Amino acid sequence: MLRRFDLTGLIEEVRETNAKKIGIQLPDGIKYWIFEIVRILEKEGFEVVVSGKASYGSCDIDLELLKKVDLLMHFSHTPVIELDRVVYVPYKVEYNVESVLKTLRTEDIEFERVSLTATSQYAHKLEEVKERLEDEGFKVYLKKGSDRVKMKGQVLGCNFTSVDRRAEAVIFVGDGNFHPKGIAIYSKKDVYAVSPLEEKLRKFRKDEVEKFIRERYTLIAKAMECKNFCVVASSKPGQNRLDLAVKLRNLLNSVNCNSIIVYTDEVRLENFPCECIINTACPRISYDDWRVIKKPVLTPQEAEIIAGKRSLDDYEVDEIL
Amino acid sequence: MLRRFDLTGLIEEVRETNAKKIGIQLPDGIKYWIFEIVRILEKEGFEVVVSGKASYGSCDIDLELLKKVDLLMHFSHTPVIELDRVVYVPYKVEYNVESVLKTLRTEDIEFERVSLTATSQYAHKLEEVKERLEDEGFKVYLKKGSDRVKMKGQVLGCNFTSVDRRAEAVIFVGDGNFHPKGIAIYSKKDVYAVSPLEEKLRKFRKDEVEKFIRERYTLIAKAMECKNFCVVASSKPGQNRLDLAVKLRNLLNSVNCNSIIVYTDEVRLENFPCECIINTACPRISYDDWRVIKKPVLTPQEAEIIAGKRSLDDYEVDEIL
Structure with a gap:
C-alpha cells in the first residue's frame, strides 16, 4: 500500500x-x-512530528505545526494555495481502466457527450479512461478547472469547475457520495459515479437537485425568522473569506439582523447564542452538515436572499473558485 | 451582568x-x-471578530485570530504566559463573604490550619474571607503560587501551587467539581468547596485520592499491554511541552513501545491507530477525560512507569508549573 505514496x-x-x-x-x-x-x-x-488536526483537504494545512518544523508533508491532496515549506504528497489509487468501463456498461448511459471527472487520487488515469470511452462512441470532455484544482477532470468538494458545461452528463471516478452529489448539485446534470475499488456504479439524477433546492428554500424561510446570526469566517488557510464575512455581517446588520463574525476552524458554534449560522468556510458544511449542527447553516448567497439583496429566483450554489 | 467585566x-x-x-x-x-x-x-x-475556538483557560489563546487583528481581548482568565497584543479581561463574581462563612458553618471543619483557595473569578475577595475565618479561630494560609497563577490563593486546573503544604485542610471558593477535585488529588488533603452562588458546601475527602490512584494503576497496567503509542504535544501556547513529548517518545521507543508524536489542540485522536495516548497537553485530560476518549490516556510520569524508569511507589501527579 505504501508504494502508492512513492516516498x-x-x-x-x-x-x-x-x-x-x-x-x-x-x-x-x-x-x-x-x-x-x-x-x-x-x-x-x-x-518527525504528526499533525493531529483534521485534514479533509489541502485547505486544512496545519499552520501551527508548520511553525515547529522545517518542512510539512501534506499527504493525499493537491495544493489549493501555495505555501512556503509545504510539500504535497500525491496519493494515487492504482485501478483497472477496463473494469471502470465494464462497470459503466451495467447501466444504459443515455447521453453521448459526457464530462469526465475524478478526485485527485483517481485523476491520474483519466486520459486513459477518456480514450476507452471514445472507443465506445462517447464524445468526452476532459477539462482542467480553475487554479484551485491541479489535474484535468479533478473535482474538489468546493470546486467543480472542471465539469464541462457542454456535456449532457458527467462520469465520475472515485469513492463515496460526497463528490458526485456535489457535481449533481453544482452542474445540474446527471452523474454516473464509478467506484473502481468496489466495481459499483451509482447514479445521481439531476432532478434530485430540485429536491435539494426545495430544502434550501425551507431553510432560508426558517432563517428569516431568526434574530441573532453568527457569520463564520474560516481560519483554515484554503478557506479564508474573512472579507466576505465582513460584508455579509454589515449587510445583515443593515436590515436589522443582529450579527457578529466568528473566526474558527470548526463550524459548530454549539455554545454561541445565535439561532442561525452564515457560513463562508467550506460550502459543503452548509449543504451537508446543517442537520448535525442543529441550526440553519446558510451560504453567502442565501444570506443575500435573507437580506433582500438577491431574489429566490436568482438562487446560486456556493463554490470557492 | 456586564458590569462584572468593567469594560x-x-x-x-x-x-x-x-x-x-x-x-x-x-x-x-x-x-x-x-x-x-x-x-x-x-x-x-x-x-470586532469573535474567536470560535475553545477557551477553557488562558492556555487557549487563539493565535490564528491574533494574526488577523490588532489586539485580542481574552475574557475571564488570568495570563499563564505573556503574549504581545493580548489583553486579559478579568471576570469577577460579586459574592457575599458572610454567606461563604455561613455555608462553611453547615459542616464541622475538624481542622484548625486551613489553606484558602479560589478560581480567578472568586479570588478577589479571599483576603476578606481570610480575615473572617481568622475571626472564627482558624489559622489561614493564603499563598501566592507559581508564576502561572496571578492572584493569592488562585488555582488552575493544572496548577495547585497556591495550596499551602502546612495546612491540614483546604477551603475552596468557586463553582463546580473540577478545581476542588484537582486540589484533593494534588494536595492529598480534605477539601471544603463553597459555591457562593448556590450557597452549597461539598466535601472532597483525601481518601478519595486513594481510589483515584488505584484507578490510575489499573490504567497503567492496561497501557503496559499496548503496542502503539501516540505521544500528544499540545499546540496551545500555554500547554506547550513538545520537548517533553520528544523525550517520552525516545524513552518509549527505547523499550520497544512503538511511539510517535502527535501535535494537536484536541486530545481525541479517534482515527489514529494507537491503543494508548501519552498526554503532555493539559494534565486534566489524562485524569478526567480518558473514559470519553476510550483509550488509556497517561501522564508523562505514568509513561515513565511503563518504560520502567520510575517505580509505582514513586507515583506523582502531573502539573504544569
Missing part, C-alpha cells in the same frame, strides 16, 4: 531542502499507515 | 494602543453575553 523519490527531494524536522499531515482515511510512514522517515534520519 | 476602563486602555480591529475570546460559560459585548465595542468604533 523514495520524495525523500530525495526533501533531503535537498536540508530539512531535519518534518511535520506530516494525513487525512483520516489513510491514518492507518501513520506508524509505518513515520518509521520510514525516521530511518532516513528525519525527526 | 469602560478597559476600552480607554485599548483605545490608547490605537487598535482598530479587536478579536475577542470568551469561555463557553459566558458566551451568552457575546452579542451585547460586540455591540458595546462596535459602538466605540472598533471592528
